[in-house]
Amino acid sequence: MKAGLKERLVAQAVTEGFDACRVCRPWDVGHVPGRLAAFLERGHHGQMGWLAERAHWRGAPDVLWPEARSVIVLGESYTPEGDPLAGLERRECGNVSVYARGRDYHDTVKKRLKRLARWLIAEGGGEVKVFVDTAPVPEKPLGQAAGLGWQGKHTNLVSRDLGSWFFIGSVFTTLDLEADPAEVDHCGSCRACLDVCPTDAFPAPYQLDARRCISYLTIEHKGPVDEELRARMGNRIYGCDDCLAVCPWNKFAVEAREVKYAARDDLVAPKLAELAVLDDAGFRARFSGSPIKRIGRDRFVRNVLYAIGNSGDPGLREVAQGLCEDADAAVADAARWAVMRLCDDANGLE
Known part of the structure; x- marks a missing residue:
């Protein structure tokens, strides 16, 4: 060598x-x-x-x-660039994980x-x-x-x-290259990532129950999400960055050099009303070249409808109502849940 x-x-x-x-x-x-x-x-x-x-x-x-x-x-x-969790406050919009923007x-x-x-x-x-x-x-x-x-x-x-x-x-x-020393744990007593999790997906430090993780639920999980978890998902429609974003070691993060990783304007704070009505062709066209494309229209719109149900915005009720008879069972279930949530919110204001 x-x-x-x-x-x-x-x-x-x-x-x-x-x-x-x-x-x-x-x-x-x-x-x-x-x-x-x-x-x-x-x-x-x-x-x-x-x-x-x-x-x-x-x-x-x-x-x-x-x-x-x-x-x-x-x-x-x-x-x-900026606070990756800022979009969680804009409930009429969807929040997409940074890596997928x-x-x-x-x-x-x-x-x-x-x-x-x-x-x-x-x-x-x-x-x-x-x-x-x-x-x-x-x-x-x-x-x-x-x-x-x-x-x-x-x-x-x-x-x-x-x-x-x-x-x-x-x-x-197959080359025998010189190995580097392994890294050791530097988390110390910090538990910011554990405490911020909206769905309590960490049963213990260094353990993840994917069944409660929003990244898993929005990307890998097929079919309806447990109702107990839907409200906790907020407006996260693809992935979740909470546990990453609060890590204090991010003060050493370096700026991304690859321009392809820069967020698309239409994925920073996309309007839920626009995303919910995408058909399969529209979904594939909008997310061409994006990792979001791999979950398909049905799972994505399901996620959007959960966000609509969590939005508290009565103006989105009609959008959800229009999907209550969707051909995909999980989408139809999510739409009915969203309508019910928004009706409950409206009744609570009366």
């Missing part, structure tokens, strides 16, 4: 647009199988059956690709990973595989093992250099 390859790799990663580059071994996350098994046993994965189906790979990266000798973990900032990060990060991987092959040889969020890879534990950050009490990766707002990608390689 050429001398100084690791140092040049880090420099090349920055050139490609990444903000952090660290290295660990595929077998450095030996604690993951036990934690994953406990998570699954509690049923905290909800409808995400793929977590159980591929647990043997997700828990052991060295099983996923036995020939790999190093994992290069990359971080790329998407730090928002711009272009789909999967495409952007994967292209960077592939360029970096090609560079690595040209410079050092070996074989590579690249991953970004769509394969059974324990990215956050690998990120901690590589020293990129640590899994906070909200289970997300936190960095002393990047705060909470960064995407993670990884390059597995």
Whole structure:
């Protein structure tokens, strides 16, 4: 292997647009199988059956690709401008998670990973595989093992250099690169992320019950959401940033360099009335190139109707009424719930 390859790799990663580059071994996350098994046993994965189906790979990266000798973990900032929770006060509008307000990060990060991987092959040889969020890879534990950050009490990766707002990608390689020291926990006694959660999705520090997490409910959960949780969702129509936004380590967050991550004007505070009436074609056209597109019109409009029900705005009742007989059962159920909520609000004012 050429001398100084690791140092040049880090420099090349920055050139490609990444903000952090660290290295660990595929077998450095030996604690993951036990934690994953406990998570699954509690049923905290909800409808995400793929977590159980591929647990043997997700828990052991060295099983996923036995020939790999190093994992290069990359971080790329998407730090928002302004307060990401400000939109929660505008109840007539929807609130979209920061990462989904711009272009789909999967495409952007994967292209960077592939360029970096090609560079690595040209410079050092070996074989590579690249991953970004769509394969059974324990990215956050690998990120901690590589020293990129640590899994906070909200289970997300936190960095002393990047705060909470960064995407993670990884390059597995057969090259034996120098590993970085693992990061240690710096949460201390802080529990801001746990206390801010609207749905009490954290049964204990470092544990997440996805079945109560708004990100899971708005993106992964199919069908109606439990009525006990609907009112707590507020106007969050795709994802939730609360636990990330309150982390004090965000004072070290760096500005996003990629313009594709900048928020689209129509996703900063989109009007619920406009979103609720989207048909399938309109939904696909509006969210072309957005990660929102993958959940489909029905699940998205369901979320919008929950937000309408929580808006307290009687002017939105007619919009919800028009969807009470929607072809999708979950949408129709959400519409009837929204109408009932708005009627109750109006009666309470009489």
